[in-house]
Amino acid sequence: MSQVDNNEAASIPESDAVQSLLPSDRLNIIRHKGRPTIKDYMPLLFTDFFEMHGDRLYGDDNAIMGGIGRFDGIPVTVIAEVKGRDVYENKECNFAMPHPEGYRKSMRLAHQAEKFHRPVICFIDTPGAFCGVEAEKRGVGEAIARSLYEFMTLKTPVISVVLGEGGSGGALALGVCDKLGMLENSLYSVISPRGFASILWKDASRESEACNIMRITAEDMVSLGIAEAIIPEADGGAHNDFAITAENISEFLSKSLSEKMKIDIDVLLNERYNKFRKIGEYTEM
Amino acid sequence: MLEDFFKVVTTRFNSALSDGENKDNPEKKKNSVNIPKGILFKCPRCSSVCESEKLESNRWVCPSCGYHSRITAKQRLSITVDKDSFTEYDCDMQSLNPIDFPGYEKKISDLKEKTGLNEAVITGECTIHGERCIIGIMDSHFMMASMGSVVGEKITRAFEAAAEKHLPLILFTASGGARMQEGTVSLMQMAKTSGAAARLSQAGIPYITVLTDPTTGGVTASFAMLGDIIIAEPKVLVGFAGRRVIEGTIKQRLPDDFQSAEFMLENGFADMIVDRYAMRRTLAHLIRLHRGVQIPSKEVSKDVTG
Ligand SMILES: [Zn+2]
Numbered sequence: 001m002s003q004v005d006n007n008e009a010a011s012i013p014e015s016d017a018v019q020s021l022l023p024s025d026r027l028n029i030i031r032h033k034g035r036p037t038i039k040d041y042m043p044l045l046f047t048d049f050f051e052m053h054g055d056r057l058y059g060d061d062n063a064i065m066g067g068i069g070r071f072d073g074i075p076v077t078v079i080a081e082v083k084g085r086d087v088y089e090n091k092e093c094n095f096a097m098p099h100p101e102g103y104r105k106s107m108r109l110a111h112q113a114e115k116f117h118r119p120v121i122c123f124i125d126t127p128g129a130f131c132g133v134e135a136e137k138r139g140v141g142e143a144i145a146r147s148l149y150e151f152m153t154l155k156t157p158v159i160s161v162v163l164g165e166g167g168s169g170g171a172l173a174l175g176v177c178d179k180l181g182m183l184e185n186s187l188y189s190v191i192s193p194r195g196f197a198s199i200l201w202k203d204a205s206r207e208s209e210a211c212n213i214m215r216i217t218a219e220d221m222v223s224l225g226i227a228e229a230i231i232p233e234a235d236g237g238a239h240n241d242f243a244i245t246a247e248n249i250s251e252f253l254s255k256s257l258s259e260k261m262k263i264d265i266d267v268l269l270n271e272r273y274n275k276f277r278k279i280g281e282y283t284e285m
Numbered sequence: 286m287l288e289d290f291f292k293v294v295t296t297r298f299n300s301a302l303s304d305g306e307n308k309d310n311p312e313k314k315k316n317s318v319n320i321p322k323g324i325l326f327k328c329p330r331c332s333s334v335c336e337s338e339k340l341e342s343n344r345w346v347c348p349s350c351g352y353h354s355r356i357t358a359k360q361r362l363s364i365t366v367d368k369d370s371f372t373e374y375d376c377d378m379q380s381l382n383p384i385d386f387p388g389y390e391k392k393i394s395d396l397k398e399k400t401g402l403n404e405a406v407i408t409g410e411c412t413i414h415g416e417r418c419i420i421g422i423m424d425s426h427f428m429m430a431s432m433g434s435v436v437g438e439k440i441t442r443a444f445e446a447a448a449e450k451h452l453p454l455i456l457f458t459a460s461g462g463a464r465m466q467e468g469t470v471s472l473m474q475m476a477k478t479s480g481a482a483a484r485l486s487q488a489g490i491p492y493i494t495v496l497t498d499p500t501t502g503g504v505t506a507s508f509a510m511l512g513d514i515i516i517a518e519p520k521v522l523v524g525f526a527g528r529r530v531i532e533g534t535i536k537q538r539l540p541d542d543f544q545s546a547e548f549m550l551e552n553g554f555a556d557m558i559v560d561r562y563a564m565r566r567t568l569a570h571l572i573r574l575h576r577g578v579q580i581p582s583k584e585v586s587k588d589v590t591g
Pocket residue numbers: 328329330331332333347348349350351352
């Protein structure tokens with residue numbers, strides 16, 4: 001099993017009330033109608049942001065937004081999965097379920113970041129890649145696979161944050177990074193609790209129960225060696241105070257960037273590879 | 286006619302694995318009730334029946350319709366590598382239970398007994414028509430070859446062995462996807478294997494994937510789609526999302542060739558479709574082309590197997 005540096009996660013204070021939440025309570029918090037999305041955080045985290053569109057191969061995908069801006073005065077590339085808060089917004093961004101062109105746009109912008117020596121900051125917030133005929137025709141499997149490949153070898157620091165829902169390969173495509181932070185109520189899973197319940201008990205309605213045994217919380221991710229940090233939210237959840245939550249994200253990014261930007265790129269790439277290389281549990285008898 | 290069409294669709298429908306999970310094919314189960322097991326084979330595609338021996342001598346390809354049926358890793362080895370050339374790697378590696386999934390240990394130990402395998406992939410070194418290479422073969426009989434820690438680790442080590450020994454890597458993929466029982470740890474195996482694929486690629490070593498029935502989910506969305514050359518067996522199921530999930534979204538049945546090898550070729554995600562008779566010599570040819578070695582035409586014999 002992986003060696004996890006728990007120092008950072010442990011150093012972040014958490015109130016007792018928050019610690020006693022069940023994973024299913026966190027599921028309810030991240031589904032709160034008022035939960036901030038990347039569109040809310042963007043102006044609080046970045047200045048001079050310019051959005052860039054299109055994958056230069058097929059089209060543009062509103063489920064993933066990307067562009068360049070400044071963080072703490074440093075030029076950065078931002079790539080983010082976009083959730084909506086109402087039907088209208090969700091129609092626009094396809095409920096944050098990207099098509100292949102979204103991932104290809106992400107790779108295009110990441111390569112530009114590499115070329116111009118900008119760090120990349122990714123925000124994960126998706127139930128998963130979109131499951132549809134067109135997505136299959138345009139090779140959603142290949143687009144995710146290629147993202148994993150490209151980000152693993154991208155010669156610039158990559159920091160990722162899970163804002164709410166980290167669903168399966170569609171989330172991982174923005175999750176191959178040097179440092180992963182998770183908002184304290186966010187979840188990261190291989191399959192939705194609903195899907196898990198329907199497979200395990202043939203009953204999708206038991207999703208809360210599934211959620212509680214799946215080990216998908218921020219603390220679980222730190223103990224499994226998948227995430228490095230837990231980012232505190234406002235009391236009771238990010239929806240209660242966008243600004244405080246954004247400040248905490250900002251602090252995580254600032255610390256992570258200054259740490260990773262110092263490291264020689266070959267060393268950084270080795271560390272990135274080994275972070276994932278170590279994940280897994282098995283015996284050899 | 287229409288009924289037949291739906292029958293075929295139903296077959297594919299059942300074999301489409303949406304959630305990285307092992308589901309027994311109810312169609313197959315139903316069929317096997319009347320057919321004495323081990324003596325006769327009933328094709329799940331065209332429903333024709335033939336003797337198991339005949340099927341085996343035809344490399345488990347349905348003599349009536351050409352369906353490339355699912356075979357075990359051992360059977361795959363027997364028709365792919367040169368006789369006695371295979372040395373297995375990591376054969377003792379076994380799963381633990383990273384998220385304490387209820388009943389996972391029991392499920393694994395039952396499957397070990399039933400299949401004679403320790404896990405869903407075998408890896409090692411072999412020759413094919415004398416060409417040395419690293420090979421990995423996934424076996425859908427073991428938990429639908431879903432990718433957990435062991436599959437991820439063995440595949441990653443195969444990539445690393447290929448890089449270290451400067452040998453080409455051939456992976457026969459088959460999988461229902463990520464292994465739900467290992468939670469997010471299984472998801473991370475996608476990143477781990479893709480990272481290993483990237484390193485092999487940077488080392489300039491050829492990597493060939495052969496997509497077999499069924500290649501879906503997290504395996505499609507990682508190392509299966511990263512081959513320098515992507516080959517598929519005829520009519521196999523290849524895709525990312527489960528067919529049922531998509532059909533649920535669009536509220537209609539999908540045509541039978543959706544997410545097939547042919548569909549992948551047509552849409553630009555596979556280089557070629559190669560049948561089992563041509564597989565060995567195709568692989569050997571491709572390996573030689575990457576060495577720039579002249580191939581004497583005599584070596585291209587159709588019926589030589591290991
Ligand atoms: Zn047939």
